[in-house]
Amino acid sequence: MHDIRFIREYPAAFDAGLKKRNLAPLSAEILAIDTRRRAAITESEGIQARRKTLSQQIGMAKRKGEPADALMAEVAALEEGLKKGEALAAELDAELTRRLEVLPNLPAGDVPAGSDETANVEVRRHGNQRNFSFAPKDHVALGEATGEMDFAAAVKISGSRFVFLKSHLAKLERALAQFMLDLHTIEGGYTEVSPPLLVKDAAVYGVGQLPKFAEDMFHTDNGFWLVPTAEVPLTNLVNDTVLDEKDLPLRFTAYTPCFRSEAGAAGKDTRGIIRVHQFPKVEMVSITTPEQSAAEHERMTGRAEEVLKRLGLAFRTIVLCGGDMGPASRKTYDIEVWLPGQTAYREISSCSNCGDFQARRMAARFRPKEGKGTRFVHTLNGSGLAVGRTLIAVLENYQNEDGSVTIPEALKPYMGGLTTIPAPAK
């Protein structure tokens, strides 16, 4: 949600930010509504002040037993104008909110301009793409050969874009999640959280997913949303609260399934488990002061990269251009892991600094050490990592010619002594 005072003060900067998002300028239109709104407020408040004074006089007169008929008549005469003024002010206020709540956050100054992923900018690369002495298979071929990745069963029970993992693969998924959580809690300083996965409208509105992106999520018939990411419950942990500056930053991590309807993704990534309706993810969320958030963003991205480094997976980190960022973000790094089965880097994490955009929507503030009043916190979220896609990366990068898969060193403690996922029986 945008601050109308910022738009009043810096209309050109506001429009420039929208332009980076490939949106037309809106400041003139919005400020016109704001001007009419303020005029309506000023007028109706004047009438209210008058009524208040008169009512107090009526009270005093009655207590003294004096007649108050003239005063009461004067108040009655105000009635109509007051009703109209209040209604107009409320209507204009609602219109302003309707306009503002659907707008995306303004990109940070160092975010590149551009309309789609072709304008994203690579900021660093790590690790080497593995050279294979044989033709590497993709994760589907590897998983189906052993029967441990079962799409046919999932189709029967849930339809397309679901999967059963069995035996070693189910265990590998669990090992990955546990490895990541340990890394974030022990080394990263994050507090592990096990959050609700069904949430109310207000929570989803708070992170900016509602009212505009309802179709991307699943909804239950008694009014809950299935979380599309643990960002929703974790960030809302601070909704409607006033924190103490000394308690910031707050860092939360959670391992949860994520549910996405993938509306509008028909025909995209239909093979395998790259894009499914339900996937496991370890999420990181930080709550900071405005001064801390840029540094925290780098730190968080570094923690996500650290997972890939420990797993020995090659990746690159890119900064998204204005047109490719999620709506709540002011700056986003995507981390892409090398997938030999696709001979491509594919997104495995997305780390966003949302500034005060979500904080405004969910009323998350802090009391500064210096100065009076309250300020909005900054919120950040990042995957650390998408566990399903990490599983793909491990399978494809650590596969052997016979179809077996070597377990990466870092995961061995979590695999109960297993060093290799066996090759399929011939």
Added chain:
RNA sequence: GGAUGGGUGGCCGAGUGGUUUAAGGCACCGGUCUUGAAAACCGGCGUGGGUGCAAGCCCACCGUGAGUUCGAAUCUCACCCCAUCCGCCA
């Protein structure tokens, strides 16, 4: 699913039609005292909005929205949310 109770400032909590300009406490900030701290004492301290160069002035806000009234935290209605008990259940 059935029954009951309840939503008041950062937190706790009083308040059943008119100086409520929301008591009191806690927390926080400043001061006195102290070698320093604690305690004690004194003072300050809600949020949002409008207006103004500013000092300031004004309006709203007691879950949300309507209503009654000259006047509503307080009365009426609807809705939302929370809690407890019973039933069912991992």
